[in-house]
Amino acid sequence: ETGVTQSPTHLIKTRGQQVTLRCSSQSGHNTVSWYQQALGQGPQFIFQYYREEENGRGNFPPRFSGLQFPNYSSELNVNALELDDSALYLCASSSGLANEQYFGPGTRLTVT
Amino acid sequence: AQSVTQPDIHITVSEGASLELRCNYSYGATPYLFWYVQSPGQGLQLLLKYFSGDTLVQGIKGFEAEFKRSQSSFNLRKPSVHWSDAAEYFCAVGARGSTLGRLYFGRGTQLTVWP
Secondary structure (H helix, E strand, O other): OOOOEEEOOEEEEOOOOOEEEEEEOOOOOOEEEEEEEOOOOOOEEEEEEEOOEEEEEOOOOOOEEEEEOOOOOEEEEEOOOOHHHOEEEEEEEEOOOOOOOEEOOOEEEEEO | OOEEEOOOOEEEEEOOOOEEEOOEEEOOOOOEEEEEEEOOOOOEEEEEEEOOOOOEEEOHHHOEEEEEHHHOEEEEEEOOOOHHHOEEEEEEEEOOHHHOOOEEEOOOEEEEEEO
């Protein structure tokens, strides 16, 4: 059974640019959640996708957007990058909304 | 609003000693509760979860946690710590109802293990 994978591992962008992060969910999982983890902090919920529909969003601006594909993989897009967007971005998948979430290794984004 | 408090930012224990990491939550009903562990530069690994039923739950790597509704706590314990347990530990609350599926995390407790 393949776990949650994320790409790329690391990314360096300049302020104002756009970035796309990718996540492949664990086999059999139909729900993907994205979290932002700033240095020294716990992960913060960005949004969640359930069967290709957004199922809720945390306190993040609209320049954070996402997609879920028919195979349940997902993308996180961030437009107009700001320095404070520098963080570890974690993707988690689950087999439904009420079940435990399994996390990928994350993408470390640095904005300069 | 849901919130999770991990009062201890950093804990140091000797190898072989017992461990208890504290977690308190604020939530209007009985939440789902989780403990995750994160090694440097890595994602989160699920240690254990509480959904309902027996309030003492067993997890991987010899960890256990006890849900105490009256204290709004879900403390993580291990009777004998190994050097490989050094990592950061996160307690999380999973919401029910309209925000089902979201996890709210504490700030984490960094565990150092002395040989």
